[in-house]
Amino acid sequence: MAVNEIDKLIQLLGRVPGLGPRSARRAVLYLMKRRDQLMLPLAQAMQAAAEKIRACSECGNLDAQDPCAVCRDPERDRQSICVVEDVGDLWALERTSAFKGRYHVLGGTLSALDGRGPEQLNLDRLVRRVREQGVGEVILALSATVDGQTTAHYIAEKLTAHGVTVTRLAHGVPVGGELDYLDDGTLTAALNARK
Amino acid sequence: MAVNEIDKLIQLLGRVPGLGPRSARRAVLYLMKRRDQLMLPLAQAMQAAAEKIRACSECGNLDAQDPCAVCRDPERDRQSICVVEDVGDLWALERTSAFKGRYHVLGGTLSALDGRGPEQLNLDRLVRRVREQGVGEVILALSATVDGQTTAHYIAEKLTAHGVTVTRLAHGVPVGGELDYLDDGTLTAALNARK
Incomplete structure (x- = not known):
């Protein structure tokens, strides 16, 4: 028997951080109702990003x-x-x-x-x-x-x-904090006050 | 200038319920690090589901x-x-x-x-x-x-x-639910439908 396309999609989507099995089910239903406006563009954007985006050999970006x-x-x-x-x-x-x-x-x-x-x-x-x-x-x-x-x-x-x-970076970065979660103002201040 | 593939993917992924702009950024970074194990299979599963899955003409499933x-x-x-x-x-x-x-x-x-x-x-x-x-x-x-x-x-x-x-469907006390947390309407219904 063929693997059910919906179950497969739910299972893969549930592995994305921020989504679990339950929210993946909700997300798939939401996507199926917006096939042309969201689901197909998203699938294509993901495919394009996976194929084209590479780490910069100079800096790693x-x-x-x-x-x-x-x-x-x-x-x-x-x-x-x-x-x-x-x-x-x-x-x-x-x-x-x-x-x-x-x-x-x-x-x-x-x-x-x-x-x-x-x-x-x-x-x-x-x-x-x-x-x-x-x-x-x-x-x-x-x-x-x-x-x-x-x-x-x-x-x-x-x-x-x-x-x-x-x-x-200057003090201003909270001890134990991660850069990615920092607000822009604090990050700017910390950058300007580097020593 | 070409639209940046990453920004486009983040923007689309941020419209999925359960994900916002910030968690979409995290999700994209997570996906980019698991290109072959997760990102490509997910893109393909989404494309396949969008193309193949239709509402049943009989029941709407x-x-x-x-x-x-x-x-x-x-x-x-x-x-x-x-x-x-x-x-x-x-x-x-x-x-x-x-x-x-x-x-x-x-x-x-x-x-x-x-x-x-x-x-x-x-x-x-x-x-x-x-x-x-x-x-x-x-x-x-x-x-x-x-x-x-x-x-x-x-x-x-x-x-x-x-x-x-x-x-x-019968109204009543959810299995495993505590009476104390139940709303009045459900409790009344459960009482009236006692057996």
Whole structure:
């Protein structure tokens, strides 16, 4: 017997964070009633994004082109690189419009608990960028968690050997908070007061 | 400039009930990290469901085939039809496995506020099924709201002329429910229907 298309869709949709089995059922019924206005465009947008969007080979940002829009932009300051854990943090910073340099996405933090060491992060590429592109300042915009600050410390040690100024986000980031959840005003203030 | 694929996907996903703009962003990042395991299968399942799933011309249920699996099943009792507002209610009843007849999906209730009259509901088809298929019992499984009960009353009047038994779901204490939290109306109904 063929797998039921609806059950399959509900099961997959229920794995999306923010939706469980029950809300996935509701969502599928909602989508089925809006087949042409929402369901088909959403399916196509998802397919297109899955096929076209790749990680930028320069900074790790997600974009349909490589290098990404930020790395390609000639208006962006090539002197400063802002190091973030994840693309969501990069988006949060971009929404503030407070930073005019470029980014570097680590893809996580060092974590003893999760067994994530330096070699699992996008670190070698960062060191190479700093060395080869005459970067003057690296801003470490990492979460104010233990893992985030350990990672910041590790990167700062690694980079100061290359004669680059390493700064961190100012106090204002709540201890234990995640960047992605921060409001834009706090994020802007923290960026401006970096030291 | 081309529309950014990620922004488009976030915008569409944020319109799914249960997800807002912020959780849509998180969901997209989560999906992008699970491109092959989740994102592509989900896009394809959504496309397939949107293309293949149609309302059953017999009962209004959603299925890839017409008539739907319930209407096609020779094991189901053709003597009784359970009338529900929506496909979600049909699914809820199917999960109980307590009903062995067939269904009829109205597509809503009568509503003076929303301006929904009898002609907007899948009612003519129900009357025809009752008349032509020798149906013995019609169970009205409609919500215990004012609109739901108005609709049940309207359908009961319409159908008794065709010599069919019309029943409704019993009102009472939900199984596992605490008396203390029950509203007065339900408690009164449960008391009156004691056995």
